[in-house]
Amino acid sequence: MPITVDLEGLDALFGQLDALVDDMKDAALKGLDEGLRETVSRAKFLAPVDTGQLRDSITSEVERRGDEIHGKVAARTGYATYVELGTRHQPAQPYLYPAAKETEDAVKDKVAGAVNNTLRGGG
Secondary structure, three states: OOOOOOOOOHHHHHHHHHHEEEEHHHHHHHHHHHHHHHHHHHHHHOOOOOOOOHHOOOOEEEEEEEOOEEEEEEEOOOOOHHHHHHOOOOOOOOOOHHHHHHHHHHHHHHHHHHHHHHHHHOO
């Protein structure tokens, strides 16, 4: 004798799960933005200063592209790469890579914290 089970409300449940996934993506974006601001702060601290233009040009950008979240920290001057990597006439003065490595765990923690907060209903 077969057993029959009828489930009602699955469409509503799946709708709520889809909304939760969207909320988690939004939370991850927010967490990444907060984390990368720490990277920017650290990079500005580490950047060599002559006029301050290099330091002042360091910014972060976070965006959601479909199911993916992208973030970057960059210095927006024409010579930023030469300072970071050096040239044959000028030794490297790294500031972006060290800042990224030093804040890597903090960025991950910000993303995880934001997602966990959303899962707990703290939105």
